[in-house]
Amino acid sequence: MNVSTGGRQLRSRAASAALVCAITLLPSPSYAAPSEPDPQNDKSIEDIHTELNGLYRAAEVATEAYNTADEKASEQTKRLNSLRKDLTRTKSRVDDLHDLAGAAARTQYRGGDLDATGIQLLLGDHPDQALDEASQARQALRNLVNVSESQKTARAELSRQTDAAARKLRELRSSRADKAAAKQKIEEKIAAAERIEAGLKKDQTRKLDQLEKEETQKAKSEWTGPDSSGGRTKATGAAAKAVDFAMAQIGKPYVWGAVGPSSYDCSGLTSTAWAAAGHPIPRTSQAQWQGLTRVSLSSAQPGDLIIYFSDATHVAMYIGGGQIVHAPRPGRTVTTAPAASMPVLGVVRPGA
Missing domain, CATH: 1.10.287 (Helix Hairpins)
Structure with a gap:
């Protein structure tokens, strides 16, 4: 082999090796898909x-x-x-x-x-x-x-x-x-x-669950309606049938626009429950707020509907003892919760 040629090959191989090492030592760029949520590690x-x-x-x-x-x-x-x-x-x-x-x-x-x-x-x-x-x-x-x-x-x-x-x-x-x-x-x-919830670390999930439990306890203490002392008024008549129906749906998933029998949204649950009790009511929470008889929070009875938020966009059924049964949101199932867990707009009574 020619010495001059061999020298050029050695120098070329050395330069290539140096380039590879330089690339390897560079910090790797981080790319996030446009549809992916922001990283949650740096958020409380x-x-x-x-x-x-x-x-x-x-x-x-x-x-x-x-x-x-x-x-x-x-x-x-x-x-x-x-x-x-x-x-x-x-x-x-x-x-x-x-x-x-x-x-x-x-x-x-x-x-x-x-x-x-x-x-x-x-x-x-x-x-x-x-x-x-x-x-x-x-x-x-x-x-x-x-x-x-x-x-x-x-x-x-x-x-x-x-x-x-x-x-x-x-x-x-x-x-x-x-x-x-x-x-x-x-x-x-x-x-x-x-995706945010799915991407949380175990300790973040645990802390999030704990935060929600603390909010639940706080909501229980803030209830100023009937049964605030811990007792529970029993439902009667059609209201009892509506409450029993709604309670029987616990565990079924929240699905947008659903009125049963396998899934519900918030007003889908309340309207279907009262229809099952023999008293059809308007389909949506806003129509329920506008079309049903309003009663004071202090006189709420099991079977009454509690309307939440200033725009009347959530509804739940009061079951007594300061508790409601409702379809909370996507990703959750029909469940019970403190009646004061959301801002109360008012109470309506079907069949009144």
């Missing part, structure tokens, strides 16, 4: 707890907004279907009256009498103009034009109402679509929250 348990609560709270607000929009769209669909059926019947009635009027005109032109039976059948929805005797046929013929005109007016009004209802339904469906899109964005945040 209190900060993590606050972040999680904020994410889940936003999720519940979005859930109730979507449920409300969906409920309104469903009710409007039923109203529109009913109007369309009425409009179809009215159109048929107008057509029959038009045919009858034509027949009457031809008969009178020939100097004859129109069979009263046919007129009776057509005017059956107008008892004030119905025919009791065949001799009333001529009078009915005179009234026929008036009835026909009133039916045309009714058809025009129904047509107007149907068109307005169809426009309203389109608006409600658009609103529901907007709420669904917002809900999807919140679901992405919930996934991030779940």
Whole structure:
């Protein structure tokens, strides 16, 4: 081997080795996927707890907004279907009256009498103009034009109402679509929250659990409603059935928009429980707050619904002893909790 060539090879290998060593000694860069949550190691348990609560709270607000929009769209669909059926019947009635009027005109032109039976059948929805005797046929013929005109007016009004209802339904469906899109964005945040919880170290999880237990104990001590001394009023009648139903759902998961039987959201649990007790109530927590009889916190009884937060976006059922049963949030199951564990807006009583 040529000495000059061998020297160049040795120098090249030495340079390569030096480069490898230099790269090895450089600090490794850290890359985080855009969808991954921020590292939690440098955050306090209190900060993590606050972040999680904020994410889940936003999720519940979005859930109730979507449920409300969906409920309104469903009710409007039923109203529109009913109007369309009425409009179809009215159109048929107008057509029959038009045919009858034509027949009457031809008969009178020939100097004859129109069979009263046919007129009776057509005017059956107008008892004030119905025919009791065949001799009333001529009078009915005179009234026929008036009835026909009133039916045309009714058809025009129904047509107007149907068109307005169809426009309203389109608006409600658009609103529901907007709420669904917002809900999807919140679901992405919930996934991030779940990743945060899944990524906590054992000691962080233990501290988080302890923090929640401390909050529970504090909430128990802050309850100023009935049974605050430790006793428990028993439910009776339909309220007892509603409480028993809700308690039987303990352990079932929270799922957005769910009304059972295998999962529930907060208002899905309360509305289904009271329906099972024979007293259907509005579907959403906001509608329950607006539509049910309000009672004072001090007079709350088992079966009553406690509405939480200023925007009425969470609801639970009071079971006595300062306790509630509710579907808390995504990632949790139906459970009992202190009634004062969230900011109370007020109390409503189904069936009152």
